Amino acid sequence: MDPSLPQNLEEYSTSSTTIKFDRPLLLLRGPIPAGTSDDPSSSPYILAFKDLPSWAAAYKSYESKIISQCEEGARIGCAITASNKCKPPWWQSLIGWKSMDLKERERCEDIELEACLVAAKEKCIGFAKEKCTMPFLNARIAVGEKEIMNKRVERMVHAASLPEESKWVYFIRSDNLGGS
Secondary structure: OOOOOOOOHHHHOHHHHOOOOOOOOOOOEEEEEOOOOOOOOOOOEEEEEOOHHHHHHHHHHHHHHHHHHHHHHHHHHHHHHHHHHHOOOHHHOOOOOOOOOHHHHHHHHHHHHHHHHHHHHHHHHHHHHHHHHHHHHOOOEOOOOOOOOHHHHHHHHHHHOOOHHHHHHHHHHOOOOOOO
16 A cells, blocks of 8 residues: 555544534524613613513523533532541441441432532522623613513522412513513
């Protein structure tokens, strides 16, 4: 075989040299003309959500991503904490005590891990609400010629942060967020 040719031609095939990228995400917000109260020197456009449902969907999406990431981190931390709480003290081996039964230690770690994860889940939900509320409360929503009242936006933040099973009652009472 000619030494100038590569040994394995499969390494240079289209399928092995092409990188596939994930599809691009759609823009959550789009440019709209700036209003009279906006600083015209920065740009003639501002970013805004196209409507209230897109704003609420983005809020829920980001909140769930933050909760998921927080719970993943908490799971690692809780596992380490449970292992440390359930290991026998270092001095037991020095005085000749029998080592801890592995089944007993596993049971102890399961109990500690479960208690830690329950506490962490509540903290993660609070953390996500804290991180999402201000940016989304200050976000702009394109509504054409009407102005959105602060109360209506606050109701959307409240509705987006409700558990799924209680939302239908909230929407019925609030006339689909259009009420006063």
